[in-house]
Amino acid sequence: MATGPSNQQTARAGEFFVAAELNKRGAYAVTFAGNMPSIDILASNRDQSRTVRIQVKTKRTGSWQTSIDHGRSCKPRDDKGSFWIFVDLGKEQDRPAYYIVPEWWARNDIHQAHQSYLKKHGGKHKFGSESKHHSIGVNRIQDWKEKWDTLRIF
DSSP, X not given: OOOSOOHHHHHXXXXXXXXXXXXXXXXXXXXXXXXXXXXXXXXXXXXXXXXXXXXEEEESSSOEEEEGGGOOOOOOOSOOOEEEEEEEOOTTXXXXXXXXXXXXXXXXXXXXXXXXXXXXXXXXXXXXXXXXXXXXXXXXXXXXXXXXXXXXXX
16 A cells, blocks of 8 residues: 555645745735646736746655656846745754746756767656656755746746
């Protein structure tokens, strides 16, 4: 019998933690429970003059999991209305750790890391050419830890 939360429960917990943190800091936030493709949370400032879309990635151990389909070559954009928030619910912590990155940055990072991986491994993925799996370690996003001001809604 399985113990501990399922992957789906972990994902939902991350979304709720992010929504709670946003509200605690003075923004408004609403979750979508998987009903909105690529958007887990919509958040806005108090006067609703700025609204941002947030994709949440949550982990309890190891690295965050995603797909190479999310990667693409991107340059910094003026449209800074879409973000990814990585949530670490690790067992050794009193509270979750949050890493707030612009969506363009996350997509570009996935693309660059995957291209480097392919170059290093002769153009092949170790799980086969059909695999789209991609993991993101904390070392790649460490500079974004607790960067809530990046959202510009407080």
